[in-house]
Amino acid sequence: MPKKRVPVTDLAGGVATARIEALRAREAAAFAAARPKTRAALKKGARPFLNGVPMHWMRDWPQPFPLLVDKAAGAVIEDIDGHVLDDFCLGDTGSMFGHSPAPVAKAIRRQSRRGLTFMLPTEDALKAGALLQKRFGLMEWQIATTATDANRFALRVARAVTGRPKVLVFSGCYHGTVDDTMVRLEAGLTVARPGLVGQAADLSATAVAIEFNDTVALDRALATGEVAAVLTEPVMTNSCMVLPAPGFHKALREITRKHGALLIIDETHTLSSGLGGYTRSHGLQPDIFVAGKAVAGGMPAAVWGMTAEVADRFRAYDAARPAGHSGMGTTLSANPMQFACLRATLDEVMTEKAYARMEAGAARLARGLTKAIDRHGAPWHVVRVGARVEFICHPVPLTNGTEAEAAHHPALEAAIHAALLNRGCLIAPFHNMMLVSPVTKRKQIDRLIAAFDGICAELFA
Structure with a gap:
């Protein structure tokens, strides 16, 4: 039969x-x-x-x-x-x-005897700053506890210096649990992802989603003048992995500059690409760079840095804004344990x-x-x-x-x-x-x- x-x-x-x-x-x-x-x-x-x-x-x-x-x-x-x-x-x-790299474990033991958190920098912080520039580029850096926080803070800076309300992301993207990125493209419209818990705000008011690799849609979306920044991974990683088409990153950089939108590259997953991440391995030129997860050898830590030009624009904005809470930063961010592990990872592990x-x-x-x-x-x-x-x-x-x-x-x-x-x-x-x-x-x-x-x-x- x-x-x-x-x-x-x-x-x-x-x-x-x-x-x-x-x-x-x-x-x-x-x-x-x-x-x-x-x-x-x-x-x-x-x-x-x-x-x-x-x-x-x-x-x-x-x-x-x-x-x-x-x-x-x-x-x-x-x-x-x-x-x-x-x-x-x-x-x-x-x-x-790897789990508990020896230099990181040693740094934890050493710092644990000197204090865990005190809202002030250490010499390890100064060393880590130099290593961040050596590994990822001559940016001006800040420290967060998670890449989600780093992305949130980066978006605040982008909106501050551009005066624009929206962020553009690619449908299916991964940027932790940043509210603005929890959108998708559906029948040509930006809508909230299904399944979000307790979602009250209309996310399409502050975000726009298009397809990865679609430079025509990118140019059209940025031409509205509403987009402060494009936030993207160099490679889509949290769905089935999607690679950039030939020439995509070059066009992405040209189109963002053409329309005055900042480019934020989130390397939280793509640090696997090589020393300095996909950005350094492939010569990308972001305005803001974000990395988390592995950057301190497994200790909760994230880094985000901005070019000198963006830093100058932000300093001017910061000097002119009213006194009060910035909406950025958490108490345990940039603690001495993070810096001890960050320094050890950047210097001895990430080689x-x-x-x-x-x-x-x-x-x-x-x-x-x-x-x-x-x-x-x-x-x-x-x-x-x-x-x-x-x-x-x-x-x-x-x-x-x-x-x-x-x-x-x-x-x-x-x-x-x-x-x-x-x-x-x-x-x-x-x-x-x-x-x-x-x-x-x-x-x-x-x-x-x-x-x-x-x-x-x-x-x-």
């Missing part, structure tokens, strides 16, 4: 939905059975937290209940049941250089040698994943930006956020993530991102490739 053809509507990423569900159910059961200590500990201790977790996105992992981590070192995590995992999530970039190792490992991973995809005839592809690698369950590269959203198959990806974890490989829960750190070993990369290959063999048998 001829083989029964599966209806196209019963496929996700080229895989039968029944097969995806079978994989998900089997891997969930295996995960739960292997972690009796974790289950018991959560039953006893998770009740005080809303929905059993201290931060809501800890429920977004594909497992039936969260891992409880006992310890992490280098590129390895161990849970309380003794399972050792090769870590390619690395705190969703926060530990991109050319480290990036060379990351680049080589990521290239090996991308090659291996691509071979597995080709071997099994999966209609997928692999994208790499420096140390950041992603497999995308779609046959061809993507050009914008709308395409990336359509290429995202949550059930399929969750099943793959769960199967990888049960085979000792942890990747980011929100999408198919994998990071290679300077301390990730070749054998770890090869184990991930082998696990991925085995899962593909089952899905496409």
Whole structure:
């Protein structure tokens, strides 16, 4: 008898939905059975937290209940049941250089004996300032605790110096939880993203969304004279990864200057691109530069810097404004522990040698994943930006956020993530991102490739 053809509507990423569900159910059961200590500990201790977790996105992992981590070192995590995992999530970039790099751990021990916070700078702050200029460019810098805060503050400066109300973002973008960026393009209109909690303000009053790589729409939107700044990642990262089209960044810079809008480059994820981030690696010229997560080796810290020209404009604005609260800054930002870790990371961890190792490992991973995809005839592809690698369950590269959203198959990806974890490989829960750190070993990369290959063999048998 001829083989029964599966209806196209019963496929996700080229895989039968029944097969995806079978994989998900089997891997969930295996995960739960292997972690009796974790289950018991959560039953006893998770009740005080809303929905059993201290931060809501800890429920977004594909497992039936969260891992409880006992310890992490280098590129390895161990849970309380003794399972050792090769870590390619690395705190969703926060530990991109590995868990607790030795210079950062040493800096924490040293500073902990000297005080944790006192609203005044230290000599480490002065050293860190020089290192920021060395690594990222001759800008005038400020320190925040998260990249979300840094982006908020950068937008205030942009609006102050331009006198304009709006920010332009690309549909599907990622800039933390900045309110103005929680918009998308829908039927040609800027609308709030679905699912926002407690949203009261009309976000389209202060933001406009267009598609990434669409320079015609960019020129048209900026021609209104309402846009203070374009806030963008160099590469879209928090959906299925989207690369800039050839010439896009050159046109972006020319069009923003033509219309008097500032260009803010958020490198929170794309620090993986190379020393100095994508900006330095590809010669970009932002007016304001933002980075967070990995910049202090895993300690909560973010940096944002502006060119001398923007700094002069802001100083003039600041001198003329009425006395009162600026709406910028948080009490624990720029604390001495941040500076100790920032200095150690910029000087001893974030080095050319480290990036060379990351680049080589990521290239090996991308090659291996691509071979597995080709071997099994999966209609997928692999994208790499420096140390950041992603497999995308779609046959061809993507050009914008709308395409990336359509290429995202949550059930399929969750099943793959769960199967990888049960085979000792942890990747980011929100999408198919994998990071290679300077301390990730070749054998770890090869184990991930082998696990991925085995899962593909089952899905496409």
